[in-house]
Amino acid sequence: MPEADVVLDTTVESHFIPRPFRVLRTKRETHDVFTLELKPEDGSPLSFRPGQFNMMYVHGIGEVPISISGNPAKPETLVHTVRAVGGVTFAVRSIHRGDILGIRGPYGSVWPIEAAVGSDLVVVAGGIGLAPLRPVIYEALARRQQFGKLILLYGTREPEDIIFEKDLEEWRARFDFHVFVTVDRAIGNWKGHVGVVTGLLPKASFDPANTLAMICGPEVMMRFTAMEFLKLGVDPAQIYFSMERNMKCGIGLCGHCQFGPYFVCREGPVFPYPRLKQLMTVREI
Amino acid sequence: METLKPILSQHPFFKDLQPEYLELVTGCASNVRFDADSYMFHEGEEAGHFYLLRTGNVALEIATPDRGPMVIQTLGEGELIGWSWLVPPYTWHFDARVTELVRAIALDATCLRKKCEADHHLGYELLKRLTVMMEQRLAATRLQLLDVYGTNA
Numbered sequence: 001m002p003e004a005d006v007v008l009d010t011t012v013e014s015h016f017i018p019r020p021f022r023v024l025r026t027k028r029e030t031h032d033v034f035t036l037e038l039k040p041e042d043g044s045p046l047s048f049r050p051g052q053f054n055m056m057y058v059h060g061i062g063e064v065p066i067s068i069s070g071n072p073a074k075p076e077t078l079v080h081t082v083r084a085v086g087g088v089t090f091a092v093r094s095i096h097r098g099d100i101l102g103i104r105g106p107y108g109s110v111w112p113i114e115a116a117v118g119s120d121l122v123v124v125a126g127g128i129g130l131a132p133l134r135p136v137i138y139e140a141l142a143r144r145q146q147f148g149k150l151i152l153l154y155g156t157r158e159p160e161d162i163i164f165e166k167d168l169e170e171w172r173a174r175f176d177f178h179v180f181v182t183v184d185r186a187i188g189n190w191k192g193h194v195g196v197v198t199g200l201l202p203k204a205s206f207d208p209a210n211t212l213a214m215i216c217g218p219e220v221m222m223r224f225t226a227m228e229f230l231k232l233g234v235d236p237a238q239i240y241f242s243m244e245r246n247m248k249c250g251i252g253l254c255g256h257c258q259f260g261p262y263f264v265c266r267e268g269p270v271f272p273y274p275r276l277k278q279l280m281t282v283r284e285i
Numbered sequence: 286m287e288t289l290k291p292i293l294s295q296h297p298f299f300k301d302l303q304p305e306y307l308e309l310v311t312g313c314a315s316n317v318r319f320d321a322d323s324y325m326f327h328e329g330e331e332a333g334h335f336y337l338l339r340t341g342n343v344a345l346e347i348a349t350p351d352r353g354p355m356v357i358q359t360l361g362e363g364e365l366i367g368w369s370w371l372v373p374p375y376t377w378h379f380d381a382r383v384t385e386l387v388r389a390i391a392l393d394a395t396c397l398r399k400k401c402e403a404d405h406h407l408g409y410e411l412l413k414r415l416t417v418m419m420e421q422r423l424a425a426t427r428l429q430l431l432d433v434y435g436t437n438a
Contacts, residue, residue: 127434157434184429186356187349191384194344194359196428199421203361218433224424 015251018057018102019046021078023095029081029163033128034093035069038078038101045075046103049110050135051242051270055250056080057102058095062088065247065265067132068106072139078103081131081163107250109270111136112240116212119238120148122204124225126155126197126217130163132242132269133216137171144176151178151204155197155221159183159190180204197221201228208233214270216242223280226273239273289314289390296337296390297363298414306407313396317389325366325381332369332377334391338362341387345379354380357429358422368415370394 021038028034040046046054048068057063064086070079084093095101113136121140125133140150152171156162162181172179180200182193193200197217213229215222222241229239245257245264252266260279262268290311293299299307317336319325325336325343342361346354357379360366366389369377375394401408 155434157432161434184432184434187352187354190356192359193361194356196425198428199425220428220431221433224428 015104016249018055018063018104020100021103023097023099023101024077025097026095029165030161032084033081033161033163034084035079035081035163036092036095036101037070038080038103039076040078040103041100046078046106047075048072048106048135050113050139051111051132052106052108053132053247053250053265053269054078054080054103054105054107055247056082056088056092057104058088058091059100059102061091063102063104063248064088064092065107065250067242067269069131069134070138072135073142081128081134083128104250107247107265109268111214111242111270112212113139115238116140117146118148118210120151120206120211122149122151122153122206122211122213122229124153124197124201124213124215124217126221126225127157127161128163129215129217129221129242130154133214134164134167136214137167141171141174141177148210149178149206150176151180151206153180153182153197153200153204155182155184155200155217157184159186159192178204196224198224198228201225201232209235211238213239214242215239219243219280226277236274236277237272241271241273241276242269243271243276244269289316292339293337293390296339298337298365298418302410306410309400309404309407310392310397310411313393313400314390315393317387317391319383319387319389321383321386323383325383325387326377327380328377330377332367332375333394335365335367335370335394335397337365337390337392339388339390341383341389342385343387344382344384346382347379354382358425359384365418368419370397371412371415 020041024039025037050072053065053067055063056066066080066082069081082089082092084090123133171177182195182197182200186194211234215225226239243264245259247265248254248256250265252263257264288311293311294307340362344356345358346356349355
């Protein structure tokens, strides 16, 4: 094709230019999970809705999708919680205060908080899955009177893998928020619950006919948790998942994150369970 | 004399059990209490009872030579401990450490087995209820084995 015939869509192009953000603070959550607080260099806050993610760019290394874990009411500081599992996230782990990262976003669908108004809201998180759910919790607590029971069920592999300990302590101290934490296994001084996160559901008292569930964690954990909600009588349409896939462009163009008929970066990452139910058991996807 | 029948009838495990069976089971029941940090039983001991927890928490542990006792499951109010009483040679497979004062109903295993043998309808009813619990714990154990939070999950 002659060069003159190539017409750049500047609307799309603008999506691929990262904004520079300076690292204000880094916090080690566990041996492989850490939280970054970032400030936009241009001073313009990055507003987002709970459930959305950004593409985080480490100069000269690459880009990864990372969910936003901060408070949507405080967009002046962008908060990301990252697990070091690959080349880019290992590089992010080496970032220090004052360094610059590139950010594109926010992208993706959001948790249906409005749909939970007037109902019990049960949030189920597994491992680092608590990160994309923390903005929901912040918002639900800020609007606490609008919901019925507010319940968090959080599971990790071992006590050392628990993230956001300070938040969990504060949340557990409230009388209007029921927080249950479990680990798959424990040694030593752990005084809490041991068992899989699905085992917490019968302990949490909520009205299945009037409940909205938001689940984020490993896919197997989400599937089994959904089954437990269904056993208790929760409407499948009231169950939502946040999916993780290999997002690249973030705007549904490249196809890297295709999951059946969906692009997870565009139609997701938050999906109602009925849209995923059949797809999640297809091995070829 | 007051019996444990009303308490047993309210426990989730015996919910909606026919009154005549509840009567039979009550004959094997006693009230027990275990202080925090004590052990309800140890691995290898005779499983002479099974327990319906009314209050408190228990950690099922297995001793490991290099890492010390490992907690594999915790159980609390409304749950029951043990099916070793039903399967020969009737010995416990784990240690049960009380992490918070426990009040429970203990059901005498020999007494219960005799009644189940004498009345197979009772035996089948109890087995159906135990099987639900066993299925739940097997499914949970399989999930734990998957190690879903590991980096390779």
